[in-house]
Amino acid sequence: LTLQESGHCFTKRNALNSMSTEEKMDVDETVAEKVAAPQPSASAESASKYPDMALAQMIHKATVAAALVDAAEAQRVGIVDTLQDTVMTEISQELENPSLYRHLQSILPYDGLTDPDLALMDEKHAKHVKELEVKVEEAKESAGDMEVLDACLEIARFAAKSLSKEQAIEAYEKVLQLPKLSTGKQIDALMEESRVASFYGDTKKNAELIEKASKLAEDGGDWDRRNRLKVYNALSKLLARDVKEAASLLIDCVATFSCGELCPYPEFVVYTIISNILFLPRTELKSKIIDGPDILSVANKIPVVMKLVNALYDCDYKAYLHAMVEVQPILVADRFLQPHSGYIMRELHVLGYKQFLDSYKSVTLESMAESFGVSVAYLDLQLSRFIAAGRLTAKVDKYNGVVETNRPDLKNTQYRDMIQKGDHLLNRIQKLSRVVDL
Secondary structure, eight states: OOHHHHHHHHHHHHHHHTSOHHHHHHHHHHHHTTSOOOOOOHHHHTSOOOSOHHHHHHHHHHHHHHHSSSHHHHHHTTOOTTHHHHHHHIIIIIIOOHHHHHHHHTTSOOOOSOHHHHHHHHHHHHHHHHHHHHHHHHHHHHSOHHHHHHHHHHHHHHHHHHSOHHHHHHHHHHHHTSTTOOHHHHHHHHHHHHHHHHHTTOHHHHHHHHHHHHHHHHHHOOHHHHHHHHHHHHHHHHHTTOHHHHHHHHHHTTTTOOOTTTOOHHHHHHHHHHHHTTTSOHHHIIIIIISOHHHHTTGGGOHHHHHHHHHHHTTOHHHHHHHHHHHHHHHHTOTTTGGGHHHHHHHHHHHHHHHHHTTOSEEEHHHHHHHHTSOHHHHHHHHHHHHHTTSSOEEEETTTTEEEEOOOOHHHHHHHHHHHHHHHHHHHHHHHHHHHHO
8 A cells, every 4th residue: 555545444444443333224224225125035025914014013003002001101112093994905805804803892992893704704705715626626637736726725815815724724734635745835824824823823833834844844844944943043043032043043143034924024134133132142142243243234224133142242331222112012022922921021121230340340230330321229238139140240339338349269160060971970980889799
């Protein structure tokens, strides 16, 4: 480089270093515009639109809103007043699903279609199913295996759209029982059936179906199906609160995501960030999340979550707690995260306190409270709870107003574990020698 070029680079670097976190994000977003969001693969494009998982998310929000005390609280978690009308209208007009409509009428205070209206819809669907079954029989008699598969899939997909969960699962089971069904088609049918189970909140059935599909993928699935199945498995793990395993699967799929039938890409990135922030080391958090080009491509659509992870990495603990307050409504309004919102918020608190205390041998309660932007009494209560539960290796000297950290000695711990295991092994050998002598 010439002297002039070197000076230009130095000035540019200094300008970037002087930027705020928000300004850096703006620069990153400008760069990230060149990074395209992952496109659906061939097998993803052929997947059934129904059940519509976006509708499942809307149903979840509507049920959350019905359980809240007032409309202001619902709006705080991002739920609009007209959501319930939108949901019930879509179910009655687009899906024409009387079973789902009856179920939601028992939960949500909504006056819409009457029982005679729903009964007429049932009769209409029963007639249509018989027509589809005739097509299956005709295909078996005069067409090939692919035509039979298409006819059976038509029934299953209609059931997923307009019939009950039990009828949809039964229809997909019939598809899986077809002879000469390739491994790829079996995996596709199992993934669609798992979406039916997930749509209706049957986590056990969902996990069973994904496990079956995973075994088939190990034996003969192609890369695309294995990759899509990894996303299905990750969201299933997330629902089961196996967050660590889910985080590992989610971060692996960021660059190859093609499951638009499950959730939009920005939502997928939110799941990835929320789960991985709890487990990734700081260096990997920086490279895979904060500077990850695929994540930066949607950063402007998820500003609150990006603010959370950036505040943690920058050790801006006051902004970190503020971001947690803003993230909490996102957790409550999401069907995958809401069951674990309390757990996630607690772990985020522990993560922030632990990272702060790792930098000190001892620190005053007042200084720590000021860093987090909370009162001393609140901080004392929080720390005492986490210390008593064994989540923080520290102790609070309330008289002197000091928090003292107790870093575990890893080498001594490993040495004690080795001695204990050695003693246990010697005891077992002695018992075995007595048996041999006899």
